[in-house]
Amino acid sequence: MSLFEHPYNYDPGYGYTLERLLGVDAPTEPADFEDFWSTRYRQVLQQSPRFQIGNPTLVDGYRVNDISYQSTDGITIAGWLLEPHGQTVTQAIVVGHGYGGREGPDFHLSFPNTALLFPCFRGISRSRCTSIPERPDWHVVQNILDKDRYVIGGCVDDLWLAVSVLWTIYPQARERIGYMGISFGGGIGALAVPWDGRIRRVHLNVPTFGNQPLRLSLPSCGSADALRAYSQHLGHIPDTLTYYDAATAVRHANQPLHAALALFDPVVAPPGQFAIYNAWHGEKRLFTLDAGHFEYPAQRLQEQQLLAELKLFFSPN
Template identity: 70%
Template structure:
């Protein structure tokens, strides 16, 4: 029986109990998985972000800046930087977005003492460009025939360059950098953070890209559906996705994790979300959402509770 009434032709709970979800493994990894990511990370470190800031306004206790910086492959990444106005900056956090992009920063996060960098990953929202499609179902298959040129790898490099921006902007607190990301941004974070020791704490909210073989076997209305359709005519897709499995990457994680994962989600199937949490190799805390990508009765209460936990997780006593 489904947890909620819905109009989907499939059950967004997929028949999994909580015990089932907590038992979902990561798949087997390619023999050179670790080397592939370490090499990609080292290459990204050679790029100078050459960031620029343009002050916009004071809002919700933050100085708001437009920001842009250079990433790999000549992509210019744009977004927002929020600096607390009435308190010292004691930490910084990169905040990733979902596959719908973002039109403004999340002013409600309010992590004490944190400067918040909201990049728009390549091809999306403020970083849209002629070189890449912005629609998720087209974006997610861009360059997928080659693991070295898959757009998701470029988005991960955008995240690493965002961290470099924070290191250069706040050198005195370069050891107090965190990451938080939701859905698409959660999957990007799970793929990126284990290879970047500069990131000290990670929050993932309904993250995607976990256990790719299982993920693509389940019906969804998210990016997995586009990958599944594409794979019917391009059979090497799974060779590339083997390197872009967030649950496999999680095995290499060193940072403490706070994960908000859902029991019911029509867009990012919960078994894939839990696969990332289950495989995470470092200290971890589980926050169970009734649903993701879906409106439900306890949603606002759970969101308030989640924000309170994140304020503590990223707070002064935690770093």
């Protein structure tokens, strides 16, 4: 029985109880999985992000700056850098967006003495480019048959270089670099964080790309549906996705995790979300949402409760 009335021709709860969700495992990784990602990370860190900052304005207690930096493949990544007005920055957090993109920073996120970097991943919103389609169903399959050129790997590069930007601007905050990502940005974070020890604390909200074989077997209206359609056309799941499984990746993650995961989600199937949480190797804390990518009665209250937990999670020890 579904948790909510909904217009979908499938159950976005997928018949899973919380107990069953907490038992979802991650797939076995390819033999060269760790080498693939650690080598990529080392290569990306050899690149200077060559960032530019300008057009500052004061909004809601933040100095809001336009920012851009150079990522791999000659891609320029653009977004916003928020600095707390009148405060010394002792913490810096990269904030990743969902597949709907981002038209501005999230001002409701407010942590003392904390700078917030809101990059737009390659091909999306402020980082639109002619070589990458912005539509999620086209974006997610871009160069998928080549694991070295797959667009999702490029987005991971974008995140690592965002950390390099913060590392350069705020040397005094190098021990307190964090990452927050929702949906698509949560999946990118799960792929990126295990290899980057500069990132010290992580929050993932309804993250995608968890347990690719399972998520592609479940109906949805998110990026998994585009991948499923592509796989059906191809005749098999692309081998590349075995390297881009967020649940597999986080077996290598040691940082503290705060995860907000949904019991009902028509866009990112909950079993995939929980596969990431279950496989996380480091310290972890779970916040259970009634639903994700869906409006529900307790949504505002749960969002307030979640924000209160995040302020504690990202507060100085």
